[in-house]
Amino acid sequence: NAGVTQTPKFQVLKTGQSMTLQCAQDMNHEYMSWYRQDPGMGLRLIHYSVGAGITDQGEVPNGYNVSRSTTEDFPLRLLSAAPSQTSVYFCASSGGGGTEAFFGQGTRLTVV
Amino acid sequence: TQLLEQSPQFLSIQEGENLTVYCNSSSVFSSLQWYRQEPGEGPVLLVTVVTGGEVKKLKRLTFQFGDARKDSSLHITAAQPGDTGLYLCAGAHNNDMRFGAGTRLTVKP
Numbered sequence: 001n002a003g004v005t006q007t008p009k010f011q012v013l014k015t016g017q018s019m020t021l022q023c024a025q026d027m028n029h030e031y032m033s034w035y036r037q038d039p040g041m042g043l044r045l046i047h048y049s050v051g052a053g054i055t056d057q058g059e060v061p062n063g064y065n066v067s068r069s070t071t072e073d074f075p076l077r078l079l080s081a082a083p084s085q086t087s088v089y090f091c092a093s094s095g096g097g098g099t100e101a102f103f104g105q106g107t108r109l110t111v112v
Numbered sequence: 113t114q115l116l117e118q119s120p121q122f123l124s125i126q127e128g129e130n131l132t133v134y135c136n137s138s139s140v141f142s143s144l145q146w147y148r149q150e151p152g153e154g155p156v157l158l159v160t161v162v163t164g165g166e167v168k169k170l171k172r173l174t175f176q177f178g179d180a181r182k183d184s185s186l187h188i189t190a191a192q193p194g195d196t197g198l199y200l201c202a203g204a205h206n207n208d209m210r211f212g213a214g215t216r217l218t219v220k221p
């Protein structure tokens with residue numbers, strides 16, 4: 001059982017470049033979310049989705065786009081990367097309603 | 113300002129000591145979770161507390177949910193080096209889950 005799979009694990013971007021972080025889950029969870037983790041800041045919610053076709057903004061949505069065309073996939077897009085987006089990104093899925101969140105292994109992104 | 117405030121931010125103790133870490137908020141949560149994260153990995157759930165005043169035990173770890181469901185504590189008895197990690201609390205907030213900044217625990221042998 002793969003759980004939550006994130007790719008890539010590491011990425012270096014130049015300022016202004018775009019990229020998509022991939023996230024897929026095989027647990028048929030309705031709820032998926034993206035967090036960024038910075039030293040001393042914990043996990044901050046970027047965007048989340050409560051089901052296919054539905055997305056909403058979290059605490060720090062600026063500079064990121066998401067879509068949810070299927071239950072399984074929830075990609076995160078950086079349209080024009082900035083050094084402030086250097087961080088570790090985690091995707092998570094859950095059944096919603098405060099149930100257990102399952103996390104991917106993270107993507108360490110550096111923007112130079 | 114974070115919705116959930118965790119303290120202390122860092123804690124370094126010797127093997128065999130006891131410790132308590134805290135998670136506080138001004139908001140009421142329908143449930144609160146504790147996660148543990150190791151370097152290079154995503155957080156992994158330790159426990160979920162739902163009822164105000166609830167106490168849950170997981171071997172040497174004791175979790176308590178405040179009566180008003182705004183705060184929680186994690187107590188570790190006789191800490192071991194294997195307990196080293198980042199402890200995060202998380203609360204269900206509307207349709208999403210919000211995390212505290214975490215307590216980074218180091219247990220020295």
